Amino acid sequence: xxxxxxxxxxxxxxxxxxxxxxxxxxxxxxxxxxxxxxxxxxxxxxxxxxxxxxxxxxxxxxxxxxxxxxxxxxxxxxxxxxxxxxxxxxxxxxxxxxxxxxxxxxxxxxxxxxxxxxxxxxxxxxxxxxxxxxxxxxxxxxxxxxxxxx
Amino acid sequence: xxxxxxxxxxxxxxxxxxxxxxxxxxxxxxxxxxxxxxxxxxxxxxxxxxxxxxxxxxxxxxxxxxxxxxxxxxxxxxxxxxxxxxxxxxxxxxxxxxxxxxxxxxxxxxxxxxxxxxxxxxxxxxxxxxxxxxxxxxxxxxxxxxxxxxxxxxxxxxxxxxxxxxxxxxxxxxxxxxxxxxxxxxxxxxxxxxxxxxxxxxxxxxxxxxxxxxxxxxxxxxxxxxxxxxxxxxxxxxxxxxxxxxxxxxxxxxxxxxxxxxxxxxxxxxxxxxxxxxxxxxxxxxxxxxxxxxxxxxxxxxxxxxxxxxxxxxxxxxxxxxxxxxxxxxxxxxxxxxxxxxxxxxxxxxxxxxxxxxxxxxxxxxxxxxxxxxxxxxxxxxxxxxxxxxxxxxxxxxxxxxxxxxxxxxxxxxxxxxxxxxxxx
Amino acid sequence: xxxxxxxxxxxxxxxxxxxxxxxxxxxxxxxxxxxxxxxxxxxxxxxxxxxxxxxxxxxxxxxxxxxxxxxxxxxxxxxxxxxxxxxxxxxxxxxxxxxxxxxxxxxxxxxxxxxxxxxxxxxxxxxxxxxxxxxxxxxxxxxxxxxxxxxxxxxxxxxxxxxxxxxxxxxxxxxxxxxxxxxxxxxxxxxxxxxxxxxxxxxxxxxxxxxxxxxxxxxxxxxxxxxxxxxxxxxxxxxxxxxxxxxxxxxxxxxxxxxxxxxxxxxxxxxxxxxxxxxxxxxxxxxxxxxxxxxxxxxxxxxxxxxxxxxxxxxxxxxxxxxxxxxxxxxxxxxxxxxxxxxxxxxxxxxxxxxxxxxx
Numbered sequence: 001x002x003x004x005x006x007x008x009x010x011x012x013x014x015x016x017x018x019x020x021x022x023x024x025x026x027x028x029x030x031x032x033x034x035x036x037x038x039x040x041x042x043x044x045x046x047x048x049x050x051x052x053x054x055x056x057x058x059x060x061x062x063x064x065x066x067x068x069x070x071x072x073x074x075x076x077x078x079x080x081x082x083x084x085x086x087x088x089x090x091x092x093x094x095x096x097x098x099x100x101x102x103x104x105x106x107x108x109x110x111x112x113x114x115x116x117x118x119x120x121x122x123x124x125x126x127x128x129x130x131x132x133x134x135x136x137x138x139x140x141x142x143x144x145x146x147x148x149x150x
Numbered sequence: 151x152x153x154x155x156x157x158x159x160x161x162x163x164x165x166x167x168x169x170x171x172x173x174x175x176x177x178x179x180x181x182x183x184x185x186x187x188x189x190x191x192x193x194x195x196x197x198x199x200x201x202x203x204x205x206x207x208x209x210x211x212x213x214x215x216x217x218x219x220x221x222x223x224x225x226x227x228x229x230x231x232x233x234x235x236x237x238x239x240x241x242x243x244x245x246x247x248x249x250x251x252x253x254x255x256x257x258x259x260x261x262x263x264x265x266x267x268x269x270x271x272x273x274x275x276x277x278x279x280x281x282x283x284x285x286x287x288x289x290x291x292x293x294x295x296x297x298x299x300x301x302x303x304x305x306x307x308x309x310x311x312x313x314x315x316x317x318x319x320x321x322x323x324x325x326x327x328x329x330x331x332x333x334x335x336x337x338x339x340x341x342x343x344x345x346x347x348x349x350x351x352x353x354x355x356x357x358x359x360x361x362x363x364x365x366x367x368x369x370x371x372x373x374x375x376x377x378x379x380x381x382x383x384x385x386x387x388x389x390x391x392x393x394x395x396x397x398x399x400x401x402x403x404x405x406x407x408x409x410x411x412x413x414x415x416x417x418x419x420x421x422x423x424x425x426x427x428x429x430x431x432x433x434x435x436x437x438x439x440x441x442x443x444x445x446x447x448x449x450x451x452x453x454x455x456x457x458x459x460x461x462x463x464x465x466x467x468x469x470x471x472x473x474x475x476x477x478x479x480x481x482x483x484x485x486x487x488x489x490x491x492x493x494x495x496x497x498x499x500x501x502x503x504x505x506x507x508x509x510x511x512x513x514x515x516x517x518x519x520x521x522x523x524x525x526x527x528x529x530x531x532x533x534x535x536x537x538x539x540x541x542x543x544x545x546x547x548x549x550x551x552x553x554x555x556x557x558x559x560x561x562x563x564x565x566x567x568x569x570x571x572x573x574x575x
Numbered sequence: 576x577x578x579x580x581x582x583x584x585x586x587x588x589x590x591x592x593x594x595x596x597x598x599x600x601x602x603x604x605x606x607x608x609x610x611x612x613x614x615x616x617x618x619x620x621x622x623x624x625x626x627x628x629x630x631x632x633x634x635x636x637x638x639x640x641x642x643x644x645x646x647x648x649x650x651x652x653x654x655x656x657x658x659x660x661x662x663x664x665x666x667x668x669x670x671x672x673x674x675x676x677x678x679x680x681x682x683x684x685x686x687x688x689x690x691x692x693x694x695x696x697x698x699x700x701x702x703x704x705x706x707x708x709x710x711x712x713x714x715x716x717x718x719x720x721x722x723x724x725x726x727x728x729x730x731x732x733x734x735x736x737x738x739x740x741x742x743x744x745x746x747x748x749x750x751x752x753x754x755x756x757x758x759x760x761x762x763x764x765x766x767x768x769x770x771x772x773x774x775x776x777x778x779x780x781x782x783x784x785x786x787x788x789x790x791x792x793x794x795x796x797x798x799x800x801x802x803x804x805x806x807x808x809x810x811x812x813x814x815x816x817x818x819x820x821x822x823x824x825x826x827x828x829x830x831x832x833x834x835x836x837x838x839x840x841x842x843x844x845x846x847x848x849x850x851x852x853x854x855x856x857x858x859x860x861x862x863x864x865x866x867x868x869x870x871x872x873x874x875x876x877x878x879x880x881x882x883x884x885x886x887x888x889x890x891x892x893x894x895x896x897x898x899x900x901x902x903x904x905x906x907x908x909x910x911x912x913x914x915x916x917x918x919x920x921x922x923x924x925x926x927x928x929x930x931x932x933x934x935x
Binding site: 013016017019020023024026027029030031069071072073074091095096097098111112113114127129 | 569
């Protein structure tokens with residue numbers, strides 16, 4: 001473009017222009033590529049830390065329980081002997097072990113120190129100092145959806 | 151009264167030993183209906199107006215006494231006539247006035263109602279009636295029967311004139327207050343001297359993990375004095391019963407211990423069980439330092455490095471150390487990656503397993519078998535190592551990001567240089 | 576080139592571009608020993624453009640509610656490809672924009688470029704700086720993390736010190752009595768709609784004024800700029816500005832790679848305030864000064880007095896073009912140079928001391 005600067009040989013200028021074009025192209029590419037990747041929908045379509053599919057109703061007979069993953073912590077969904085579906089955090093309030101459903105006791109039980117919770121997640125015996133955190137349950141067709149309350 | 155109204159009647163009466171209406175109810179002249187309509191009667195009318203504290207305070211206190219509610223008046227314990235206007239008449243022997251009962255009489259006075267199953271059922275069908283019989287088996291009760299007037303009776307712990315239900319937080323036998331109630335006598339060196347009992351239990355207990363749980367975390371299920379020694383039948387648990395006492399709350403630890411080689415050996419040697427390693431009143435939060443043969447370890451009391459038990463102790467300790475070290479390293483690295491904006495949910499799940507297996511391994515220490523401890527520690531280490539791998543992958547990802555940005559950076563710098571060259575030209 | 580030429584001819588035929596091109600090709604930027612200062616305005620504009628672009632990208636995933644804000648930012652940083660980069664760039668560019676705006680303002684001040692006839696350019700600039708600070712303040716809360724939550728609580732609390740309408744003002748600003756989800760949606764609206772609209776309008780005015788009046792040459796450099804031929808805006812100045820923008824971009828890439836912006840811990844309105852709550856660095860000089868003022872001065876509340884003083888100083892700063900009569904007459908104005916130097920030293924000094932932890 002600088003035609004008046006006659007001292008520079010045209011070939012050199014052309015090389016510089018070409019290199020400059022390449023570099024600017026690289027800069028543009030390193031902006032466009034991340035933006036494009038960002039705009040394309042990610043694998044998990046939205047922030048879903050508040051609800052999760054905990055399992056299938058048909059695979060959860062009365063008087064049974066199932067551990068599912070809720071974010072980075074385990075949750076437990078139970079079906080009471082009368083058929084209610086309830087969900088709680090599966091993290092024992094004593095020393096953070098993972099609790100399980102005991103069909104013989106009809107209670108939620110922690111193997112680590114023999115902590116017992118009733119079917120409302122309330123600590124009824126053993127060392128747990130607090131009830132399990134309760135989750136909201138919604139049944140959509142055969143799917144059990146669990147979400148944090150509040 | 152409204153305060154107490156929140157509590158169930160049966161529980162409200164649970165441990166109240168004093169001032170119940172048997173005499174009044176039994177008396178033909180003063181029927182229960184009359185006593186119920188005017189629980190305090192003229193006793194309160196007069197005594198509330200008196201200036202002398204010793205005469206006024208009982209009347210003030212009785213107004214919120216748990217026994218006021220079922221309609222029991224002063225007469226229940228003291229006799230007399232609460233309808234008479236003339237003090238002379240009200241407190242005359244004619245009306246069965248007894249004055250203040252002496253300490254030796256108190257247990258049986260309270261027991262006249264509280265040990266009467268038929269009577270108590272009328273007020274509180276679920277209230278136990280074994281307090282008196284329990285008391286008579288306790289050290290306190292035995293001495294009281296022998297005429298020792300200094301030992302604790304019902305009113306020493308529950309108070310008198312103003313007794314609250316045991317589950318009322320204002321009650322002197324409410325879990326958080328029990329220790330200070332016992333301390334009134336048991337921390338008093340002068341009082342305890344004739345009995346030859348140490349007086350440091352309260353101070354020791356206040357250092358314990360149980361006291362912390364009770365006060366700091368307000369965990370009312372945490373044991374205080376009476377949970378190990380009994381309430382009405384208060385007696386120190388003997389060597390033979392100590393592990394059963396601890397086992398009521400720590401059943402798995404007790405089971406494992408009794409199955410362990412230690413279970414029989416301790417019993418044969420006539421040694422206590424739990425307290426040999428954990429102490430009794432000043433039970434601290436147990437750490438892995440209790441295990442092994444290093445200074446301060448509990449195993450050192452019986453074992454040394456030559457014998458197989460000592461070797462096992464060292465091995466168990468080493469396994470625990472490996473697991474906790476790996477776990478804490480993994481926790482740290484995962485947290486670090488999280489701080490750098492990496493998604494570490496999978497690693498958190500692994501860490502959860504790693505923590506849990508350590509908890510289980512620590513429980514298995516009571517079985518004193520290396521294999522079962524190892525089973526859990528190795529699971530923990532495996533999980534922690536997975537978390538470490540995930541943290542390393544996250545670090546790698548950060549590195550990749552930096553590399554990517556460095557490439558962009560190079561392009562930018564290159565463009566800058568060429569532009570400068572072009573401008574110079 | 577053929578296509579470009581034809582496209583130009585197509586547009587020129589319909590829009591009569593020739594006069595514009597003519598104007599642009601004659602546009603010149605004076606050359607002198609202070610001409611490097613002319614680039615800061617453009618650099619600020621560059622960071623603003625980056626803010627607009629990265630901000631729009633963040634809007635694709637961000638959710639302005641107390642329940643989901645933190646999680647959505649976390650989601651952007653962890654699940655969305657290059658989300659960490661976009662967020663980091665947005666945060667860093669915000670800070671660099673304000674830094675660059677400050678540099679631009681002080682360079683203008685020392686060159687006395689605000690003097691008549693350019694008062695209005697100074698005023699639009701001052702307003703834009705205020706808007707930029709507003710951007711920073713409102714944007715800081717949006718990730719809904721602990722630090723931002725408490726900094727916002729402290730910051731909005733200061734407005735309650737304004738006489739008579741203070742409580743009302745704080746109530747309006749917070750959308751309630753305390754910082755809650757209502758504050759968040761409010762700040763979000765201000766951050767992504769109100770401020771950008773105002774800012775865009777002011778930028779257009781600011782640039783229009785400069786186009787209309789040409790670039791100001793400081794008093795000390797008039798001889799020099801007369802002696803040296805001006806620099807053509809196209810392509811000479813534009814290329815140099817491009818270098819500056821690329822440097823800005825390189826700086827962003829470097830910062831995003833080596834100092835990625837942290838997310839912190841989710842705000843818990845019921846937790847007690849953590850120790851050492853500090854606002855963003857560009858508010859530090861005010862924050863620390865207000866803390867230094869004793870509780871009561873001459874019967875007035877210290878903080879109120881401090882805020883009043885800053886309000887007066889801000890007003891003074893805004894009115895500098897009218898107050899500095901010597902510059903208007905084209906004379907030397909050492910008083911205002913000194914005032915500028917004191918202000919710069921105060922702002923830079925307090926900020927630096929705060930970072931060094933002198934006040935904590």
